[in-house]
Amino acid sequence: MNVIILYGTESGNAEMVADDVAEFLGGNDFDATVTAMDDFDVTGFDDLTAGDTRLLLITSTYGEGGLPATAEPLHSELSGFRPDLTGIEFLAFGLGDSTYETYNNAVDVLSATFTDLGARLVGEIGRHDAASGEDPSEIATDWARVALVESAALAV
Numbered sequence: 644m645n646v647i648i649l650y651g652t653e654s655g656n657a658e659m660v661a662d663d664v665a666e667f668l669g670g671n672d673f674d675a676t677v678t679a680m681d682d683f684d685v686t687g688f689d690d691l692t693a694g695d696t697r698l699l700l701i702t703s704t705y706g707e708g709g710l711p712a713t714a715e716p717l718h719s720e721l722s723g724f725r726p727d728l729t730g731i732e733f734l735a736f737g738l739g740d741s742t743y744e745t746y747n748n749a750v751d752v753l754s755a756t757f758t759d760l761g762a763r764l765v766g767e768i769g770r771h772d773a774a775s776g777e778d779p780s781e782i783a784t785d786w787a788r789v790a791l792v793e794s795a796a797l798a799v
Contacts, residue, residue: 644695644697648664649698650713652711653703656703668787680713685726691731702736704738704747710752727760733754735750736787747768750768
């Protein structure tokens, strides 16, 4: 299965997590590529309707619930151009801090935008809480193992 990981980050944590998840997936017979959201061309979504490809969004939440700098351009393009994302299946993982009222808001905003444009969220949104003290890569890797196994089973 191909997994295209798009990450949105402000300080680099989501990029680190995306790289670690891709490494894990690569060691488990997945073909995973990692791209910053601000480097992804929205016309690339046309390539994501193949049955053996999943999109994985990994994003942090910035400040008081905002999108991180690298996620804003993609979100603006999606909101402005409103491409039809029907046929795209995606997973989502957020990094946040539960001491903020807007805990993990960015992953919710992006997921809502994708589903509003016709994409289908597969499984539960994964979430890391910085206040827990747990390693975000470990939490994301454990979540990806379960989420991708479940999504692969649903696709059969």
